[in-house]
Amino acid sequence: MSEVLVKPLRLVRTRTYVWSAAAVLLLALPFYLDRFWLQAGLFAMAAAIGAIGINLLTGATGQLSMGHAFFLAVGAYGYCVFAGDGGDGLTGLGLPTWLAAVLAVLVAGGAGGLFSPIAGRLSGAYLGIATLALVFIGQHVMFNAHDLTGGANGRDVPPLNLFGLTFDDRELLVAAVPFGSAEKLWYAGLVLLLAGGLFARGVLRGRPGRAMNAIRDHRIAAGVIGVPVARYRAAVFVLSSMYAGLAGVLLALVFQRTVPDYFGITLSLEYLAMIVIGGLGSVSGAVVGAVFVSLLPQLLTRYSDALPLVSAPGTGGIAPGEASRYLYGAAVVLVVLFLPGGLVRVAARRRVTTHPGEER
Incomplete structure (x- = not known):
């Protein structure tokens, strides 16, 4: 050979x-691993699912969205409403939790569908400003629709129950190791991330992916060759919203309580930072960027007493959350200037063979 x-x-x-x-x-x-690292990993998984969704919209189709946090909130609160039993005085339909999770994702997609006619006709900064309005509307609803959201105090999240297994803190012994909610959710998160990543990869590698890239690179030319631009834009917006809804459900299950403050404009900006740092238009780039942005504040919080210029929350100085935003803000600037393809392009470039026996 x-x-x-x-x-x-x-x-x-x-x-x-x-x-x-x-x-x-x-x-x-x-x-x-202990609970801290498992929860940090679960946050990264949820972030990666949401980042894959916005990368389909922004990275592959070229549609700027600033409202991703809104659809995460729809997924998180939708799950609570569908799965809650009303025992806390808040609205709850008492549905099976697995069904509540599916319906929450569909409702997030439905919310994206209601907005999709606008998404199909706007582009660039105009769409970004329009989606930004969704975050402010969502914040107003979350703080004021007390019966649905619990107001500023939020509401408890019913634990997921699947095939008779409840994903709560009641310990389950597996190979003499006690499994709590974080350990159980770890495997659920892996399955969801794998399924979401494979589906998105299939979309990008198939005919829809080629059409999305054509719309991103040259919208008018794509329309001339027969690509239904408005329809594709609207469909991708719905799909991205469903990914965000799924990420919101997983986040709610990890947090065990939903609060409106989390789903603000900062969260939307973090998702944009994820896909820029990791690599636009790439599933692996979305995952890499999500891991970087979501784990950084966790690590800074964990080791704040050993890091210069970073202090524990509430003790003055630069808090870990602020320091992390400075760092991945700087990372965005460096990536844009020196690695326009994102971090994954560095690894991909090494694998490209330019000559039999010579690698770049």
Whole structure:
């Protein structure tokens, strides 16, 4: 077998080993990590799901959205309304929690569908400003629709129950290791992230992905060759909203309480930072950027006493949350200036073979 064929085979085999090792590691982590790291990982998974959604819209289709936090809130509060039993005095339909999660994602998609006629006709900064209005509307509703949202104090999140397994803090012994809510949700988060990533990858690699990229690169030319631009824009907006709704449901289950303050404009900006840092138009870029942006404040909080210029929350100085925003703001600037393709493009560039026996 020639060297030209042997090298690709080796690359495929190496990739298979790497992915297999990563899968085993992720499955084993709940047996060894404490609750802090598991929750941090779950936040990263939820962020990655939401980032994949906005990357389909902004990275692949070129539609700027500043309202991603609104659809996360719809998913989180929708789950609480559908799954709640009304025992806390708030509106609750008492549906099975798995059904409540599905309906919350569909409601988030429905909210995106109501906005999709606007998304299909606006682009660039105009769409960004229009979606920004959704965040302010959502904040007003969350603070004032007390029967649905609990107002400023938020509302408790019913634990997920699936196939007789309740994802709460009641301990379940697995191989002599006590599994609480974080350990149980870890595997649910992995499944949701894997399913969401594979679906988005299939979309981007198929005919819809080519149409989305054509709309992003040259909208008028895409329309000339027969791409229904407005319809694709509207459909991608709905799909992105459903990803955000799913991320909101997972976040609610991890937090165990929803509060309006979390779903503000800062959250929308963080999602834009995720896809810019990781790489626009790439599923792996969305995941890398989400891990970077979501884990950074957690790490700074954990090690604030050992880091210069960073102080524990409430003690004065630069709080971990502020420091993290400074850092990933700087990361956005550096990526835009020196790595316009994002962090994943650096790894991809190394794998490109320019000559049989020579790699760039």
